Amino acid sequence: MGRAPCCDKANVKKGPWSPEEDAKLKEYIEKSGTGGNWIALPQKAGLRRCGKSCRLRWLNYLRPNIKHGEFSDEEDRVICSLYASIGSRWSIIAGQLPGRTDNDIKNYWNTKLKKKLMGFVSSSQKIRPFHQNQHQITTGYNNYYPQILPYSSPSTTLTTLEAYKYSNNNTFPCYETIPTIPSSSFLNTAAAASCTSGITASTSPILQIQESNYVGPTTTTSSDGSAEYENLDFHSYIYNGVIGNEDDQSNSKFLIEGGGKPINGNSCYVEQQNPLDYSSLEEIKQLISSNNNNNVTCNSNLFLDENKIEEKVMMYY
């Protein structure tokens, strides 16, 4: 037995609302309120509509202070940042954009913003929304997968709780990443240790992803003893929900010392300077997400409780 229908489907009108219906609904709600009962409202208001339809029409179109039209750069930025953090939780995102509805934002994302952003990132760099990102274990050479790990010392991996502590007041949880190190390579330990030890424990609103593309075990040792691992390239990372690339390494947002090319003993660290200082929308436009990356596997215990992320997001905005 299915659930009872919320209304008499045969006797309710569907499809676009007429100006007359809009006027009736608006007048009724402004005069009498919703009464906390949307199901009963259409009858009281003299409308042949389903209560759900009335609710939707009111919330998305008729209620006061609804903003229609172009989204501003700032709104784009907020949407991008939050999408990177919490995914398609449109109602939460809408809560941060006064006058915008979840439906509006969802449509905007699906039809415009996503496409706008997609143009900036190649398919190999598609990144999942934060809460969907998963611990990546690479298995050999030529891996080119996003890798997200909690910030860790060279010898230990932080627990979720410990990782959480790396976030400071009013920030997103902090995640640092280390390069993707191919397994079964003699470079693994050395590269991991040298890179990780150089990573600065950030306390900023930061979510970073680095990708490395290890294409061969080429290494050179300098006279000072530092090793350079060639062909181990950094490609991208996320910073405040913004995907950067090698070209961004010298800008004000990031400094990856040593550039994106060979990594030597102490040069692999990432530092952010002013996490909230977005100088241009172009950086935000590099955020992208993909729900269809089949190259990742799940190790969800490495990630924070989603509720805590939301708390942080709320504090931040």
Add this chain to the structure above:
DNA sequence: AACATTGGCAACCGCATACGT
């Protein structure tokens, strides 16, 4: 000019959750 395709958006649908009894 006619038809096909694409894009944008309002609205619908079904599921999960909240809430009342």
Add this chain to the structure above:
DNA sequence: CACGTATGCGGTTGCCAATGT
């Protein structure tokens, strides 16, 4: 606690206008 119902949410659909062929 169990059950039924209402609400809210996110995914999807369908319509229409714009654009392309």
